[in-house]
Amino acid sequence: MSTRFRITIEDWDGDGAIRIPDQALQELGVDVGDSLYLIEEFVGTSRCLVLSKTPKIPDRVDELFGV
Template identity: 80%
Template sequence: MRILIEEWDGDGAIRIPDEALQELELDVGDSLYLIEEFVGNTRCLVLSKKPQIADRIGELTEAWNSEQRGSLEDK
């Protein structure tokens, strides 16, 4: 979802659309973190309910290993 940076009293502000709040299951007064992450080679800002995004290298390694086992069994 694309969100536009607006001006608010001379500062940059981000208005989060209602549909984004509903998708994240957030309500007024909830805490939200803005985290800098890379998606592929692109630097992005990610909204999160947690202060840190979990490292998923274990999941990626497990998926790669299962693919490798599958191709060895096919031979």
């Protein structure tokens, strides 16, 4: 399942910051204080940032071979 949210980069004391909507946190099953990973992935030829509870998104080939 894939859910998309539009996130705006805001200024936070001179640094870029994002606010993660409550709905996104609920869908991930996380709360304030939990750790998340921001992973760079390619979808087709587009570079995307993915928010994940694991440090690496498994390769779909791994799923086919049970790795």
